[in-house]
Amino acid sequence: MLRKIALTLIVLFVATPAFAGDKCNKGNFVGSYTSAQLNRDVFGDGSVLHSYVLQLTLHSDGTAHLFFTGFPDYMMTAGTGTANIGSWTCRADDKLVVNVIHPFYLPTVVDGVNDVSLSRNFRDTYLFTITDDSTLTQTQFRRRRYTPTQDPTDPTAGTLLPLNTNVVIFNRLIASDADLLAP
Numbered sequence: 516m517l518r519k520i521a522l523t524l525i526v527l528f529v530a531t532p533a534f535a536g537d538k539c540n541k542g543n544f545v546g547s548y549t550s551a552q553l554n555r556d557v558f559g560d561g562s563v564l565h566s567y568v569l570q571l572t573l574h575s576d577g578t579a580h581l582f583f584t585g586f587p588d589y590m591m592t593a594g595t596g597t598a599n600i601g602s603w604t605c606r607a608d609d610k611l612v613v614n615v616i617h618p619f620y621l622p623t624v625v626d627g628v629n630d631v632s633l634s635r636n637f638r639d640t641y642l643f644t645i646t647d648d649s650t651l652t653q654t655q656f657r658r659r660r661y662t663p664t665q666d667p668t669d670p671t672a673g674t675l676l677p678l679n680t681n682v683v684i685f686n687r688l689i690a691s692d693a694d695l696l697a698p
Contacts (some may be wrong), residue, residue: 539605
């Protein structure tokens with residue numbers, strides 16, 4: 516009997532760390548996250564500083580939505596993108612992978628009227644560490660660029676751009692009624 520108890524304790528002691536590291540497959544990270552991009556120099560000359568937000572939503576069905584609030588800024592004069600739509604999956608090493616596709620438009624004039632025209636499409640791949648149930652840490656990012664005539668759903672087409680290893684922290688947007696209760 517003592518041998519069975521000892522064996523059970525050893526198995527539990529050895530197996531517990533494996534279960535503890537399974538943050539991705541548990542899915543507790545599903546929800547909405549933000550990352551503030553404060554005082555970005557819009558034109559690179561210090562003339563316009565704006566604070567933007569990256570808004571990431573991971574849905575329980577495996578779909579993902581990423582929006583940069585700076586996209587609509589100067590749409591008609593500097594170009595813009597639209598929402599990033601895609602999916603997420605868990606890797607065997609407990610990391611979260613998010614793939615999204617989005618277009619980018621440049622200003623143009625058609626029959627004397629200002630407009631925008633598709634310039635290129637992008638397929639972005641993000642790698643996140645799930646820090647905890649309220650924090651995702653982006654550790655890698657890589658982009659494929661496609662011309663308007665290439666298929667952005669083809670993961671091997673387009674031009675693969677360099678790997679970016681800048682760390683970006685995304686924090687869960689937690690619902691609160693604090694503003695409603697304020698005087």
